[in-house]
Amino acid sequence: MANTKSAKKAARQAERRTLVNKARKSRVRTFVRKVEEAIASGDKEAANLALREAQPEIMRSASKGILHKNTASRKISRLSARIKALGQAA
Incomplete structure (x- = not known):
């Protein structure tokens, strides 16, 4: 356990940041899931x-440090490619 006053404050701040980051990450996953569900349904417009x-x-999460910038770009790129492929198959 933290002993000094500054260490206790750092622990409190870390706890708050963890909750905020968890919420942001969850929000990103929800948005990505909605895209994947639209792709699975085969509806290109909805996707x-x-x-x-x-x-x-996704990009906001990268700017906040939740995701790495390249990870965010890769997710967007792969989702875009899957949507594009959806149009090719139809």
């Missing part, structure tokens, strides 16, 4: 709409 909503959320 495009869901991706347009998810993209800023």
